[in-house]
Amino acid sequence: xxxxxxxxxxxxxxxxxxxxxxxxxxxxxxxxxxxxxxxxxxxxxxxxxxxxxxxxxxxxxxxxxxxxxxxxxxxxxxxxxxxxxxxxxxxxxxxxxxxxxxxxxxxxxxxxxxxxxxxxxxxxxxxxxxxxxxxxxxxxxxxxxxxxxxxxxxxxxxxxxxxxxxxxxxxxxxxxxxxxxxxxxxxxxxxxxxxxxxxxxxxxxxxxxxxxxxxxxxxxxxxxxxxxxxxxxxxxxxxxxxxxxxxxxxxxxx
Amino acid sequence: xxxxxxxxxxxxxxxxxxxxxxxxxxxxxxxxxxxxxxxxxxxxxxxxxxxxxxxxxxxxxxxxxxxxxxxxxxxxxxxxxxxxxxxxxxxxxxxxxxxxxxxxxxxxxxxxxxxxxxxxxxxxxxxxxxxxxxxxxxxxxxxxxxxxxxxxxxxxxxxxxxxxxxxxxxxxxxxxxxxxxxxxxxxxxxxxxxxxxxxxxxxxxxxx
Numbered sequence: 001x002x003x004x005x006x007x008x009x010x011x012x013x014x015x016x017x018x019x020x021x022x023x024x025x026x027x028x029x030x031x032x033x034x035x036x037x038x039x040x041x042x043x044x045x046x047x048x049x050x051x052x053x054x055x056x057x058x059x060x061x062x063x064x065x066x067x068x069x070x071x072x073x074x075x076x077x078x079x080x081x082x083x084x085x086x087x088x089x090x091x092x093x094x095x096x097x098x099x100x101x102x103x104x105x106x107x108x109x110x111x112x113x114x115x116x117x118x119x120x121x122x123x124x125x126x127x128x129x130x131x132x133x134x135x136x137x138x139x140x141x142x143x144x145x146x147x148x149x150x151x152x153x154x155x156x157x158x159x160x161x162x163x164x165x166x167x168x169x170x171x172x173x174x175x176x177x178x179x180x181x182x183x184x185x186x187x188x189x190x191x192x193x194x195x196x197x198x199x200x201x202x203x204x205x206x207x208x209x210x211x212x213x214x215x216x217x218x219x220x221x222x223x224x225x226x227x228x229x230x231x232x233x234x235x236x237x238x239x240x241x242x243x244x245x246x247x248x249x250x251x252x253x254x
Numbered sequence: 255x256x257x258x259x260x261x262x263x264x265x266x267x268x269x270x271x272x273x274x275x276x277x278x279x280x281x282x283x284x285x286x287x288x289x290x291x292x293x294x295x296x297x298x299x300x301x302x303x304x305x306x307x308x309x310x311x312x313x314x315x316x317x318x319x320x321x322x323x324x325x326x327x328x329x330x331x332x333x334x335x336x337x338x339x340x341x342x343x344x345x346x347x348x349x350x351x352x353x354x355x356x357x358x359x360x361x362x363x364x365x366x367x368x369x370x371x372x373x374x375x376x377x378x379x380x381x382x383x384x385x386x387x388x389x390x391x392x393x394x395x396x397x398x399x400x401x402x403x404x405x406x407x408x409x410x411x412x413x414x415x416x417x418x419x420x421x422x423x424x425x426x427x428x429x430x431x432x433x434x435x436x437x438x439x440x441x442x443x444x445x446x447x448x449x450x451x452x453x454x455x456x457x458x459x460x461x462x
Binding site: 046121124 | 272370
């Protein structure tokens with residue numbers, strides 16, 4: 001068997017709480033990150049991604065504490081990020097128990113942060129996060145920063161290569177065109193990325209049905225598929241999803 | 255039962271402590287040779303590079319105590335890089351001598367194959383030697399993050415995964431055990447590995 005493809009629920013965190021809440025598996029407290037992470041571990045998720053959307057320093061501190069608590073009772077790979085701007089931020093998150101930290105806007109402003117992080121913690125701990133949107137007139141996937149609000153001059157494919165050159169061990173790439181549509185992942189984007197980089201790619205944005213996962217694994221050749229709402233609202237149950245994908249011939253940990 | 259985790263400044267030992275605590279094992283972090291020699295069980299953690307890890311271990315003068323403990327029959331569990339350190343040598347950043355507790359070398363996963371390096375993710379274990387350490391991982395997936403792998407004799411390979419090459423995932427030579435995967439990140443299956451190690455340590459304590 002080959003390495004299993006990963007199914008990755010993503011959680012938005014604000015002030016140490018999961019926002020919007022998770023509506024499945026009879027949680028007592030729908031916003032408690034520890035309870036949610038445990039439920040996802042039991043459901044067979046392969047990894048969890050925490051996106052910190054706290055705007056305050058206090059919110060960040062609470063997130064560090066949250067990772068500490070989650071990693072004390074949940075034993076699976078944890079990735080965290082959002083608003084990380086320096087090496088100390090990376091260090092705090094890893095020290096708290098995360099295995100990987102993703103860098104987005106800060107890496108665009110200061111690519112050397114990837115290098116510093118990779119030198120201290122290893123490439124496997126540094127994930128390059130990219131928000132990309134197809135720019136028809138320019139004919140490129142354009143990189144956006146600041147939570148997708150600010151366009152840059154960067155071509156996502158070139159930037160992906162640059163991040164890997166700086167030492168990113170994995171890429172987490174969100175298609176802003178697909179995100180929120182539930183019409184499927186942007187398979188073409190991932191095919192293009194696979195032609196330029198050799199590191200694992202996590203696809204994000206667009207998951208709405210099981211077929212979307214099949215396509216992004218079989219045609220997009222990604223290593224992992226991230227999704228939020230379809231899991232949080234139990235529109236797709238992870239054990240069922242994994243069984244279906246396995247039956248399609250996609251290697252899955254079940 | 256006293257279990258120590260050798261603290262040579264390597265990566266994230268706290269996740270190892272948390273997983274052990276979760277299954278009821280309290281482990282002491284130490285760089286004291288006396289602690290190592292008087293322990294009932296020893297864990298060698300590790301994230302990072304072979305050479306810098308060996309440099310640290312030599313700086314702290316921990317190699318001799320670990321080798322002596324091994325000779326005394328104290329169960330030793332190396333995890334990930336800690337497993338690789340158990341072998342004779344590694345080619346990572348030039349030739350570096352390891353602990354020499356299990357015959358074999360550590361080499362880079364082959365590049366220019368369809369398999370990405372590092373191997374990062376869940377892979378399925380094929381158990382070739384049935385014992386207390388492998389009973390919980392038979393056909394189960396465990397979590398791997400590594401660019402180098404051990405090359406050793408089949409008789410020491412208790413379990414392996416297929417990654418284009420055969421990657422030993424659990425190696426055993428007498429009281430020396432190494433796990434290439436991260437039991438502290440492998441869910442319930444991983445927790446079973448810590449419990450199995452505790453069982454081994456208990457058996458050893460009871461028999462001596």
